[in-house]
Amino acid sequence: MSSRVNVSGNELGDRIRKLRTAKGYSLRKLAPLVGVGFSYLSKVENGRLDFGGAPSESLIHRLADVLDADEEELLLLAHHVPQTIAQQIFDHPNLFRVLARCNDQQLKMIERQAHDCAK
Structure with a gap:
C-alpha cells in the first residue's frame, strides 16, 4: 500500500515509453504482457488517462517486472509513495x-x- 502525492508532468509515460522501446516492444506487444489493452497503455504513456489519475500500483509492479525497471522509481513517477x-x-x-x-x-x-x- 502507498500514499498518493501530486507531481506534475508526464515523467511516468516518458519513462515507460523509453523502457518499452529499449526492450524493442510495441504497445501491442507490451500490453498483454502486463494485462492491459494497448490503448490503455498508450493513454498511460501520453498522460491521457480518462480519470486524470495514475495507473494502479499493480500495473506499475507488472511494468517494472516486464521492463526490468526500478519499481520504486516508477511508483514515484506514477504519484505513489512506495511502502x-x-x-x-x-x-x-x-x-x-x-x-x-x-x-x-x-x-x-x-x-x-x-x-x-x-x-
Whole structure:
C-alpha cells in the first residue's frame, strides 16, 4: 500500500515509453504482457488517462517486472509513495517535518550531502 502525492508532468509515460522501446516492444506487444489493452497503455504513456489519475500500483509492479525497471522509481513517477519510503517517513516523522519546511535550494544541498554519505 502507498500514499498518493501530486507531481506534475508526464515523467511516468516518458519513462515507460523509453523502457518499452529499449526492450524493442510495441504497445501491442507490451500490453498483454502486463494485462492491459494497448490503448490503455498508450493513454498511460501520453498522460491521457480518462480519470486524470495514475495507473494502479499493480500495473506499475507488472511494468517494472516486464521492463526490468526500478519499481520504486516508477511508483514515484506514477504519484505513489512506495511502502519502503512511506515506512521511513513513519519511522522518522520529525526529520520529514523538517524536510517539508525546506526550500528547493536547501533540499538540493541536503540531497547532495546525502549522496556524498551514500558513496
